[in-house]
Amino acid sequence: MNARVLVTGAGGLLGGALCQELATLGLLVTAGIRSAPAPTGFPTARYDLERPETASPALAASRAEVVIHCAALADADACERDPGRARSLNVEATEALAEACARAGARLAFVSTDLVFGAESDPGLRSEDYPARPLSAYGRTKLAAEGIALRVRGNAVFRVALVTGRGHGPRGSATEAVAWALGAGRPLRLFDDQYRTPVDPRSLARLFASWAAGAHDGLFHAGGPERVSRLELGRRVATTLGLPVERIAAVGQDDVPAIAARPKQAAMDSGRARRLFGWEPEPLLAAIRAGRSSTASGA
Numbered sequence: 001m002n003a004r005v006l007v008t009g010a011g012g013l014l015g016g017a018l019c020q021e022l023a024t025l026g027l028l029v030t031a032g033i034r035s036a037p038a039p040t041g042f043p044t045a046r047y048d049l050e051r052p053e054t055a056s057p058a059l060a061a062s063r064a065e066v067v068i069h070c071a072a073l074a075d076a077d078a079c080e081r082d083p084g085r086a087r088s089l090n091v092e093a094t095e096a097l098a099e100a101c102a103r104a105g106a107r108l109a110f111v112s113t114d115l116v117f118g119a120e121s122d123p124g125l126r127s128e129d130y131p132a133r134p135l136s137a138y139g140r141t142k143l144a145a146e147g148i149a150l151r152v153r154g155n156a157v158f159r160v161a162l163v164t165g166r167g168h169g170p171r172g173s174a175t176e177a178v179a180w181a182l183g184a185g186r187p188l189r190l191f192d193d194q195y196r197t198p199v200d201p202r203s204l205a206r207l208f209a210s211w212a213a214g215a216h217d218g219l220f221h222a223g224g225p226e227r228v229s230r231l232e233l234g235r236r237v238a239t240t241l242g243l244p245v246e247r248i249a250a251v252g253q254d255d256v257p258a259i260a261a262r263p264k265q266a267a268m269d270s271g272r273a274r275r276l277f278g279w280e281p282e283p284l285l286a287a288i289r290a291g292r293s294s295t296a297s298g299a
Helices: 013-024 052-062 076-081 083-104 137-149 174-183 201-213 230-241 271-277 284-290
Strands: 004-008 028-033 044-046 066-069 107-113 156-160 188-191 218-222 248-251
Touching: 004 013, 004 052, 013 028, 013 066, 013 201, 028 052, 044 052, 052 083, 066 083, 076 083, 076 137, 083 107, 083 137, 107 137, 107 201, 137 156, 156 201, 174 188, 174 230, 174 284, 188 230, 201 218, 201 271, 201 284, 218 271, 230 248, 230 284
Parallel strands: 004 028, 004 066, 028 044, 066 107, 107 156, 156 218, 188 248
Antiparallel strands: none
16 A cells, blocks of 8 residues: 555654554555654655645645645643643644645545543443543543544544654654663652553554555544553563562552643544454553663664
């Protein structure tokens, strides 16, 4: 498959990793960037959330048939501090990009989040039909942008779970961050009551490639194969990589003051994506082992 794809936010942890993984699957990738560098070896197109007018030129430069929109103000606490800016970058910029895609005849995949869920305490996996009741400005802006993306037939929304495995750039994925901290001798306090379904960029790239090659649209959950707490995830990283698990302490969400509230139960049922695309995400163990040993080495 050699579809032309523009990945926005290609300087970020997920966007940069997706560029690399999608290229290995045969897609012709253009990295949409503002300032942070994309992985080497990719053509780039200037795309800036703060300048919605850059959407159409980026599409023209890339000749994209498919756009994977990873760019966002994804820091939940920053969104909570400045909800107006969060709306501008996460909602209004998405609307401008969706309109540009419609004019250019490009299909849009909007990357959303598992943080659209609310405070319900039932431990079951959340399907696409489960009510979304975001607790934070970040979750509310992502949910609003989902509706914008889905106005156009052929577009899709992928609610991506906590990202594990090999990331891109200076920030580590959830598993890399644990490994880097423990490797540097730093203790960690991890939630024993926040549950997610972590997923890695390699698995996500396969899912996006299958969507790009097919005709399915709508809302999809994109979570990994296991429901784990943040504490259990950290312990898995430590035991898998031979790092000191005793440096990890359990803590409850209610015991740690937070600017932006997060749901304790955000584990997703990704059965729809599995059925329609034949998608099987990587085992958690494989994602942990794929992570970089440090940002400096990139290894």
